[in-house]
C-alpha cells in the first residue's frame with residue numbers, strides 16, 4: 434500500500450462548512466482529538482475553533498459555551514463527539530480529598546458549579562503521582578445526570594427533606610461530619626447568593642479557618658503552605674487580594690474551566706457516623722412570589738422575548754403573565770414601539786443570563802445572540818427553520834408564534850386546572 438496520504442476534497446469542504454447536514458459526522462470522522470483539527474487543502478493544519486475546549490490565540494484554553502456560531506445539528510453532533518472522546522478516570526486510592534459543595538439550583542449543576550468543579554480538579558490533579566479525588570456533597574432532589582462528566586470522583590448525596598430549601602444549620606451539620614470523618618484537604622464552595630456564599634462562611638467559622646472569598650484565580654506557589662496562592666475580589670469589588678490558598682475557598686463563576694476531557698466515576702459515598710441533628714433556629718417559609726414584570730432583565734431567570742415575528746401582542750403579554758416570565762425584546766420590536774427600550778436584549782441592550790430564554794419570532798442577528806450568550810437553555814419559536822436563532826436554540830418549535838404561544842398557554846392552564854382539581 435502506498436503511504437501517500439489521500440485527500441477527500443468534498444469531505445474537507447463538508448468539515449469546513451458548519452451548515453452542511455453532514456458536518457457533525459464529518460467532523461467526528463476526523464477521529465478522536467482531531468475533531469477540532471484537520472489537514473486543510475493547502476496542507477496546513479486547520480482548527481475548528483468552536484469545538485469544545487480549544488486553545489485561543491493567546492494560548493489560553495477557551496470554551497464556546499454560547500453555541501452562537503454553530504448550527505444546531507453540528508452543536509449536538511460535536512458535543513456528542515466530545516462526550517465520546519472523554520477519557521474515563523477512576524481514582525481508587527486518593528492521596529487526599531477536595532470537597533466541593535455545589536449550589537445545584539433546581540437539582541442541576543449550574544455553570545458556576547461546573548467552574549468550581551474545574552477548580553477542584555486542578556487542585557486534585559496537580560501531582561499526577563499522588564492524585565486527589567473530588568468529593569461533591571449535594572443536597573435535596575437531584576435531576577443532574579452528568580456528575581462524572583463534571584469531574585466528580587465521589588458523591589455524597591443527602592436527599593432528606595431536612596436539607597431542602599434554606600437549611601444552613603442542617604447542611605452545616607453534614608459538612609462538619611464530613612470534616613470529622615474524611616478531613617478533606619480543601620473545601621470549595623461557590624461564592625454565590627444561591628446558598629454557597631452563606632454556607633461557606635458558616636463552614637469556615639465552624640472550622641476556625643479564615644476563608645478566601647471572591648476567588649477567581651489560583652496559581653501554584655511552592656512558598657504557600659498548601660502549595661497554592663489565590664486571587665480574590667475584595668474591597669467592594671474594587672481590588673484584587675492575593676494570599677496563600679486557605680483550606681476554605683469561596684470562588685466566583687469562571688474561576689476555572691469546567692472539566693471537558695475526562696469522565697470520572699462519581700461513586701456514591703455515605704458517611705459511617707451518624708450526622709448529629711442540628712438545632713434548627715431557621716424556618717424556611719419558601720420563596721416570596723414576585724411580579725416577573727418587575728424583575729430586572731439582567732437578573733431574570735426565565736425570559737419570554739419578542740421579535741419582529743410577533744404580531745399578536747396581546748397574546749404575547751398574556752403568555753408572559755401565564756408562564757410567569759419576564760418580557761424581553763429584539764431591537765426591531767423596540768424600534769417599532771411595541772416594547773419599552775429597557776426590554777431590549779442584545780449588544781446594545783441588556784446582556785441576559787436567564788436559565789431559560791424563549792425567543793419568539795426573533796431571527797438571531799449577531800447583536801441579539803451576543804446578549805444571550807450567558808443563557809443556559811434557549812428555546813426558539815420561528816417560522817424559518819434555517820434562521821440563526823433556531824441554530825442557536827437547544828429546543829426549536831417551527832410554526833406561527835401566535836398559534837404556538839396560544840397552545841402553550843392552553844396547555845399550562847389545563848395542567849394548572851388539573852392540579853387544582855386534584856388538590
Ligand SMILES: Cc1cc2nc3c(=O)[nH]c(=O)nc-3n(C[C@H](O)[C@H](O)[C@H](O)COP(=O)(O)OP(=O)(O)OC[C@H]3O[C@@H](n4cnc5c(N)ncnc54)[C@H](O)[C@@H]3O)c2cc1C
Nearest residue numbers: 740741742763764779780781782794795796798800816834
Ligand atoms: C449597531 C447595531 C446594534 C444592534 N443591537 C441590537 C441589539 O442589542 N439587540 C437586537 O435584538 N438587535 C440589535 N440590532 C439589530 C439586529 O441586527 C437585528 O436587526 C434585529 O435583532 C432583528 O430583530 P428580529 O429578529 O426581531 O427581526 P427580524 O430579523 O425581522 O426577524 C423576525 C423573525 O421572525 C420570524 N417570523 C416572522 N413571522 C413569524 C411568525 N408569524 N411566527 C414565528 N416567527 C415568525 C422570521 O422568520 C424571522 O426569523 C443591532 C443592529 C446594529 C446595526
